[in-house]
Amino acid sequence: MTDQLSSTQITSALVRLSNWSLTQDGLAITRTFVFSNFVDAFGFMTRVALVAEKMNHHPEWSNVYKTVDVRLTTHSANGLTELDVKLAEKMDMLA
């Protein structure tokens, strides 16, 4: 199992993940991606889906036309882990 990150580790990760925000309870990070249209938004989601399924770590996300809202947390650890940081980094690269 993957361990929960410490406050220091989370702070350090958020320096690199400059487009992501920590939720008030500290248990998740969120980011909103905005694309040109639905086609680009769903193309992004498909590439993320492939990466997420391979990592066996999936986002909580919602989509309205060209906008994709993402929330990352690790349920089994009841908070943030290295898996969330890795998935956030991959999503940043794919966007």
Place this chain on the structure above:
Amino acid sequence: MTDQLSSTQITSALVRLSNWSLTQDGLAITRTFVFSNFVDAFGFMTRVALVAEKMNHHPEWSNVYKTVDVRLTTHSANGLTELDVKLAEKMDMLA
């Protein structure tokens, strides 16, 4: 532009769309789809995406692993229209 449905038309549509619920404000319908796993959930989303883009009418939806929550409304009509009913019927068929 597509016209807003009347209360009578909405009631009639919901008889057929037995798995969908009208939101309290009467402006949208919602349904939760649950699949076996992420692969099936995202496969469903891809087929719906193809249908939605062709209709030029897109769902508001969120996905957490094997669950897909859908909300349908027509922004340009500020409420429910025939487009929402058609997309709901298509989603029921694809699920």
Place this chain on the structure above:
Amino acid sequence: MTDQLSSTQITSALVRLSNWSLTQDGLAITRTFVFSNFVDAFGFMTRVALVAEKMNHHPEWSNVYKTVDVRLTTHSANGLTELDVKLAEKMDMLA
């Protein structure tokens, strides 16, 4: 129905579609797209699929890992039409 393009129209279109080749029989155009990996290749295919379904005009294509080979023709016209040119242009933009 969409009309077959004349030789002059095909020649003119191929000037703009500089990465596409006319097949020897003159009935189709082809292009090979190469991406960084499977994720990017399939993300491209998904965006093209959304565009193609909306146009109601679909590619003949094959995929091996990061490579996508495309052949465009219009069966109902027994040759190339404006639909093939439009889809080729969209694919170039999406790649």
Place this chain on the structure above:
Amino acid sequence: MTDQLSSTQITSALVRLSNWSLTQDGLAITRTFVFSNFVDAFGFMTRVALVAEKMNHHPEWSNVYKTVDVRLTTHSANGLTELDVKLAEKMDMLA
């Protein structure tokens, strides 16, 4: 690395994979899937893509509207391996 299957192992696998054919050179298996329309064909491809990326073993496939032609082989083993059998079984389940 995954080992090439022996002739006996291939024969045994093909009993279970009754819709698949061995190519004449014995290096690959093939199957044609036919769906109702492009939406269903591409939905199938998306689910297979998720499975394949996770296995790190990808199909060679082509798509024309509602038809998907698949060829499975393991390049690194220069022939058929257990990975091809597993992917074929998954594709049969997803179709």
